Amino acid sequence: MWWQDQIRMTTRGRGFHTLTDEIATKVRESGVETGLCHLFLRHTSAGLCVTENADPEVQRDLERFAQRLAPDGDPLFQHDAEGTDDMPAHVRNLVLGYQLTVPIHAGRLGLGTWQGIYLWEHRRSSMRRELLVTICGQSGSAALNKL
Amino acid sequence: MWWQDQIRMTTRGRGFHTLTDEIATKVRESGVETGLCHLFLRHTSAGLCVTENADPEVQRDLERFAQRLAPDGDPLFQHDAEGTDDMPAHVRNLVLGYQLTVPIHAGRLGLGTWQGIYLWEHRRSSMRRELLVTICGQSGSAALNKL
Amino acid sequence: MWWQDQIRMTTRGRGFHTLTDEIATKVRESGVETGLCHLFLRHTSAGLCVTENADPEVQRDLERFAQRLAPDGDPLFQHDAEGTDDMPAHVRNLVLGYQLTVPIHAGRLGLGTWQGIYLWEHRRSSMRRELLVTICGQSGSAALNKL
Numbered sequence: 173m174w175w176q177d178q179i180r181m182t183t184r185g186r187g188f189h190t191l192t193d194e195i196a197t198k199v200r201e202s203g204v205e206t207g208l209c210h211l212f213l214r215h216t217s218a219g220l221c222v223t224e225n226a227d228p229e230v231q232r233d234l235e236r237f238a239q240r241l242a243p244d245g246d247p248l249f250q251h252d253a254e255g256t257d258d259m260p261a262h263v264r265n266l267v268l269g270y271q272l273t274v275p276i277h278a279g280r281l282g283l284g285t286w287q288g289i290y291l292w293e294h295r296r297s298s299m300r301r302e303l304l305v306t307i308c309g310q311s312g313s314a315a316l317n318k319l
Numbered sequence: 320m321w322w323q324d325q326i327r328m329t330t331r332g333r334g335f336h337t338l339t340d341e342i343a344t345k346v347r348e349s350g351v352e353t354g355l356c357h358l359f360l361r362h363t364s365a366g367l368c369v370t371e372n373a374d375p376e377v378q379r380d381l382e383r384f385a386q387r388l389a390p391d392g393d394p395l396f397q398h399d400a401e402g403t404d405d406m407p408a409h410v411r412n413l414v415l416g417y418q419l420t421v422p423i424h425a426g427r428l429g430l431g432t433w434q435g436i437y438l439w440e441h442r443r444s445s446m447r448r449e450l451l452v453t454i455c456g457q458s459g460s461a462a463l464n465k466l
Numbered sequence: 467m468w469w470q471d472q473i474r475m476t477t478r479g480r481g482f483h484t485l486t487d488e489i490a491t492k493v494r495e496s497g498v499e500t501g502l503c504h505l506f507l508r509h510t511s512a513g514l515c516v517t518e519n520a521d522p523e524v525q526r527d528l529e530r531f532a533q534r535l536a537p538d539g540d541p542l543f544q545h546d547a548e549g550t551d552d553m554p555a556h557v558r559n560l561v562l563g564y565q566l567t568v569p570i571h572a573g574r575l576g577l578g579t580w581q582g583i584y585l586w587e588h589r590r591s592s593m594r595r596e597l598l599v600t601i602c603g604q605s606g607s608a609a610l611n612k613l
Contacts, residue, residue, distance in 0.1 A: 206453075208357055210567055216518045216578070216580055221413060222417065223412070230398045233395070236395050237395065237396075242531065248527070248531065248534060249527045262518055265517070266562055271567060272418055273359070273420060282359060283361065284360075284361030286363055306502055308455070369510070369564065370556065377556055380542070380553050383542050419565055420506070429506060429598045431596070
């Protein structure tokens with residue numbers, strides 16, 4: 173059983189955009205009870221990740237960490253066709269994630285209590301972003317589901 | 320063919336806990352010959368990864384690297400609700416991995432000779448951790464298996 | 467519907483080796499229209515990733531970034547059995563990726579316009595590398611394909 177859809181959004185500059193509820197809705201729509209939900213960001217200058225969903229300070233700390241790891245205008249980088257945040261965005265994309273798979277258990281995303289799914293915009297300006305969502309699995313519980 | 324289970328463990332502070340044999344057993348139990356084994360850690364302050372399995376010095380070097388990347392008590396971070404290792408653990412989770420898929424070939428994990436699967440505890444104290452294991456595939460060799 | 471194959475190659479020292487066309491050919495061969503293509507590198511001292519495919523300066527900048535992150539001969543590291551680039555290669559493998567899943571849509575890889583798939587050799591010398599390719603999905607478009 174296979175299901176595929178996309179998510180299109182316009183980001184509002186650097187920062188986290190929650191996707192958890194939207195992905196959870198797609199899992200419900202798919203009818204899959206036991207399976208996998210794969211998410212793929214079709215860009216190399218933004219990110220896709222699961223991280224802490226409770227204290228907004230965590231996201232600000234992650235953003236500070238990313239800026240220290242690959243600062244805008246870093247003299248190490250030559251590629252700056254789209255500005256001082258161009259190459260840092262490619263580095264952040266690679267190090268911090270652009271694709272992931274979340275298990276589906278009992279018809280729902282198998283996230284832990286403190287986990288959320290986020291698109292992390294790495295560019296400073298507003299950007300159009302596209303995400304492919306591929307869900308596979310079976311509609312009943314797994315023949316050998318041991319949970 | 321879908322199969323799902325979980326692994327629960329109590330870690331003993333920061334460091335690597337091998338999971339290779341336990342996951343290999345689950346793959347055998349599943350009966351899948353050709354497929355994928357997906358592992359998902361339901362936490363944002365520990366890690367899950369494949370890395371070198373032969374020289375224990377590699378793990379100590381990786382731990383040193385992680386401590387340099389995001390030191391405990393790093394003044395960059397504001398979020399310290401659970402101590403000086405709280406935010407570093409979230410950074411390590413994101414950069415060093417929390418979910419992965421390993422191929423199944425001929426009924427076994429398709430790991431290379433020097434690869435092992437590890438849970439990497441990023442917190443200093445003992446923690447309870449939960450991992451979702453989702454296995455899918457077919458029981459015979461793939462119709463188009465070219466290996 | 468499951469399909470599995472491997473890619474074997476000999477790298478020519480540190481740097482990026484494009485895999486996009488070879489993987490695209492395997493997807494076509496598999497006959498899968500809607501599904502997932504999983505790639506797994508069976509080594510802990512090279513990398514596998516999706517990154518920018520247009521400006522070769524991006525790859526040179528990524529290489530510079532990796533060398534700053536974990537320099538060859540870094541005094542932090544004890545493990546140097548195979549030389550000063552041994553432990554940096556393990557760090558780069560873990561931080562920059564070794565396995566990934568790309569969605570298949572309409573019989574083709576669902577990559578964005580500026581995305582390519584690369585093997586990134588992290589060792590300075592020429593190495594033999596092996597990659598497992600596992601493709602699953604269905605031959606018609608997904609029953610619930612909403613694209």
